[in-house]
Amino acid sequence: xxxxxxxxxxxxxxxxxxxxxxxxxxxxxxxxxxxxxxxxxxxxxxxxxxxxxxxxxxxxxxxxxxxxxxxxxxxxxxxxxxxxxxxxxxxxxxxxxxxxxxxxxxxxxxxxxxxxxxxxxxxxxxxxxxxxxxxxxxxxxxxxxxxxxxxxxxxxxxxxxxxxxxxxxxxxxxxxxxxxxxxxxxxxxxxxxx
Amino acid sequence: xxxxxxxxxxxxxxxxxxxxxxxxxxxxxxxxxxxxxxxxxxxxxxxxxxxxxxxxxxxxxxxxxxxxxxxxxxxxxxxxxxxxxxxxxxxxxxxxxxxxxxxxxxxxxxxxxxxxxxxxxxxxxxxxxxxxxxxxxxxxxxxxxxxxxxxxxxxxxxxxxxxxxxxxxxxxxxxxxxxxxxxxxxxxxxxxxx
Numbered sequence: 254x255x256x257x258x259x260x261x262x263x264x265x266x267x268x269x270x271x272x273x274x275x276x277x278x279x280x281x282x283x284x285x286x287x288x289x290x291x292x293x294x295x296x297x298x299x300x301x302x303x304x305x306x307x308x309x310x311x312x313x314x315x316x317x318x319x320x321x322x323x324x325x326x327x328x329x330x331x332x333x334x335x336x337x338x339x340x341x342x343x344x345x346x347x348x349x350x351x352x353x354x355x356x357x358x359x360x361x362x363x364x365x366x367x368x369x370x371x372x373x374x375x376x377x378x379x380x381x382x383x384x385x386x387x388x389x390x391x392x393x394x395x396x397x398x399x400x401x402x403x404x405x406x407x408x409x410x411x412x413x414x415x416x417x418x419x420x421x422x423x424x425x426x427x428x429x430x431x432x433x434x435x436x437x438x439x440x441x442x443x444x445x446x447x
Numbered sequence: 448x449x450x451x452x453x454x455x456x457x458x459x460x461x462x463x464x465x466x467x468x469x470x471x472x473x474x475x476x477x478x479x480x481x482x483x484x485x486x487x488x489x490x491x492x493x494x495x496x497x498x499x500x501x502x503x504x505x506x507x508x509x510x511x512x513x514x515x516x517x518x519x520x521x522x523x524x525x526x527x528x529x530x531x532x533x534x535x536x537x538x539x540x541x542x543x544x545x546x547x548x549x550x551x552x553x554x555x556x557x558x559x560x561x562x563x564x565x566x567x568x569x570x571x572x573x574x575x576x577x578x579x580x581x582x583x584x585x586x587x588x589x590x591x592x593x594x595x596x597x598x599x600x601x602x603x604x605x606x607x608x609x610x611x612x613x614x615x616x617x618x619x620x621x622x623x624x625x626x627x628x629x630x631x632x633x634x635x636x637x638x639x640x641x
Binding site for chain 2: 396399401404405406409410411415416417419420426427435438439442445447
């Protein structure tokens with residue numbers, strides 16, 4: 254049973270690390286802080302994980318590979334482009350709500366990755382943005398979307414879902430489902446009543 | 448003529464400071480760096496300005512008071528709510544393009560303000576957001592806007608115009624006018640073709 258317990262401990266370390274990085278920043282978090290949160294001795298942390306750099310890599314690439322694999326799944330469906338973009342918007346909001354600390358690390362602390370991880374992470378992000386942009390472009394070509402500039406459309410969507418982290422607190426006045434529905438209305442239908 | 452020359456020098460100091468703060472961060476910029484950019488002796492900086500804290504205050508409050516006074520002007524017109532929101536979106540994009548370094552300091556480095564300036568700045572921002580939200584609310588009540596959640600609408604708009612700083616480079620593939628028109632289409636009309 255040891256390997257499984259070890260895996261679980263490793264998972265727990267990553268979860269607590271994401272929370273601490275979000276709260277205190279990557280630079281402001283020590284392995285000792287992290288051991289305290291996980292509830293083990295600082296020295297035995299190294300039985301589970303090589304270094305703080307390794308933790309950061311694991312968190313960032315878990316987030317980026319979730320986005321990329323979900324994008325691939327959405328691309329492979331035969332839903333309309335409108336439905337595909339809606340699914341991507343929902344994906345961003347759900348990941349933010351369910352795994353907010355890791356998403357925040359992927360948004361902010363990735364810049365502390367060391368090479369070659371830094372370059373790989375930037376490439377993964379670029380790959381994701383290109384795939385997202387391609388769906389917008391195809392949706393325009395198919396006559397489903399307004400003929401907008403693709404970069405403006407992409408970054409307006411990404412900024413809207415990304416900023417949710419900074420202002421939204423689940424359940425306060427707006428459920429996750431209402432948040433999704435309202436953001437989709439803003440981005441797909443627009444504020445103006447037709 | 449001396450007072451005028453002094454004012455210009457002060458203005459030049461603020462402009463160079465905003466650029467340096469944006470580039471190296473508030474903490475990473477020294478009065479010596481700044482004197483170098485302005486082209487005067489570090490010691491004579493203090494003839495024009497009291498401290499780095501004073502510079503930060505002057506930049507942040509110049510930005511916030513521009514937003515607040517422009518909002519008041521827009522509120523006072525008898526344009527439709529659609530036109531008022533469009534005017535606010537254009538205001539954000541223009542300030543970002545024409546005075547990008549100061550806007551960036553107002554977005555990021557305000558957290559290094561000292562009290563009581565910090566509290567005053569947060570109040571000014573809150574006041575601006577409330578005024579912006581009130582226009583959305585009135586536009587919904589007037590039947591001009593979709594009945595969206597006002598916070599979602601407000602933060603979707605603010606995040607879209609704020610992120611322009613991070614990805615837009617003037618003139619590369621998109622003029623400032625095209626950028627404005629495309630963001631307004633995304634936020635008011637929506638991506639989906641009706």
